[in-house]
Amino acid sequence: MALNFLKSLLVVVFSLFLCSISIEGKAQVEEHLVADTVHEAKEEDFNPGEVIMEHIMDNHDFHFADWNGHAIAIPLPVIVYSPQRGLSVFMSSKFEHGHAVYDGYKLEEGTIVAVNESGEPDPTVKVYDLSLTRNVVQMILGLIILVVVLIKVAKKYTREGAGKAPSGFQNALEPVITFIRDEVGKSYLGDKYEKYMPLLLTIFFFILISTLLGLIPGSANVTGNIAFTFTLGIISFVVILFSANKHYWQHIFNPPGVPFGVKLILVPVEILGIFTKPFALIVRLFANMVAGHMIITCLILMIFIFTKLSVGAGLGFAPISLGFTIFIYFIEILVAFIQAFIFTNLTAVFIGQAIEDAHGEHGHEDDAVII
Known part of the structure; x- marks a missing residue:
């Protein structure tokens, strides 16, 4: 009898907890409907799927955490050869985690691609990635x-x-x-x-x-x-x-x-x-x-x-x-x-x-x- 009462009490507490979350979540949604697009973009920065794939997939550095907008990571050597541009050797930190272009190359979703002067991918340049990932x-x-x-x-x-x-x-x-x-x-x-x-x-x-x-x-x-x-x-x-x-x-x-x-x-x-x-x-x-x-x-x-x-x-x-x-x-x-x-x-x-x-x-x- 006591066990059934305890189970019922846990169900009630858990239901109230979920209801409180739902009410708060609904209030937040209504508040964000009147926010500007910049604010909405900031709220959507966190993507669980990207975090999971980044953890599972290979990368050009050992990334531990982010602190005040800066990544705490150990960069690794990037070794890239292109028949058109020759051999390039530098550290992966030059890419600034995909936000920068260095020596004609850019990091896109973990893959090094050649780019032109405007920073767009250049499919005419063949890239052989020999990096130590x-x-x-x-x-x-x-x-x-x-x-x-x-x-x-x-x-x-x-x-x-x-x-x-x-x-x-x-x-x-x-x-x-x-x-x-x-x-x-x-x-x-x-x-x-x-x-x-x-x-x-x-x-x-x-x-x-x-x-x-x-x-x-x-x-x-x-x-x-x-x-x-x-x-x-x-x-x-x-x-x-x-x-x-x-x-x-x-x-x-x-x-x-x-x-x-x-x-x-x-x-x-x-x-x-x-x-x-x-x-x-x-x-x-x-x-x-x-x-x-x-x-x-x-x-x-x-x-x-x-x-x-x-x-x-x-x-x-x-x-x-x-x-x-x-x-x-x-x-x-x-x-x-x-x-x-x-x-x-x-x-x-x-x-x-x-x-x-x-x-x-x-x-x-x-x-x-x-x-």
Whole structure:
């Protein structure tokens, strides 16, 4: 009984809250109807969609915030080559976030375009953008962290020996490496797992490091970039094709024990399956990373959206928005580990299918012991 009363009370309070927002919002709309066009333009400056896309898409600087009309950002080098104008190298701050033209070029919606003397885009000038964007810089940073950490741990094993108990950062990495080796490598690749462990460990830690770096405010969402996931998917695709044995190709182009009429349907499906495997890897990682960042950004923007309706509504919704943002943020840390594992795990599964022998065995020594 008390629980039902509490639910009813919450519904009434929430309804009154929404009504107050609606009344205030209506009053503000009526007030703005008599305002001049300049004032209306200023009110429409805030565009949530543009903010979300700016956070997800690549850019030529690391933008953290705006303060008193000035952007707090780290500019990156712009390297532009044009057959008509030659090579131009300068910092992205020269563009003043798309408001200025420099050396005959302008930044429009994240893309560098050549302009004429009047500042209009010049389609006759071919532009090759070789700039170090924030995605590129962050990938280089992630690669440096990956190489330094793994080489440091490997040298410690070489110096102290594998029989000695791990310590420090080595103690944190060893369970992860052992898990990938036992649960991914040995499970799907059998006695050939050692050949593919460098690839599997590199994929896992590179995705993990890149995703965790992308959770830092102002950083780039590298794993949410389709070019990044596409490249990783193509690498896995090439390894799968070059690892495939005769039995694998026979099952694709001439499935044994299948009537000829069924083969006419099955063979195209099997050929299509060769390409859908890397496509699944690419889309899964891309979609999950983009979705997580969009949810976090939308939760933060809800504060400003409510504030435009009413300052009180914005202040009242701020704790709720921040609470959910922190919760999703920690979920994203967990998702970083899960997505790195899934990409690595599926890569091992697809490679295992390609190297499987005619009897469906990989030569598992552990399976023989279990039997």
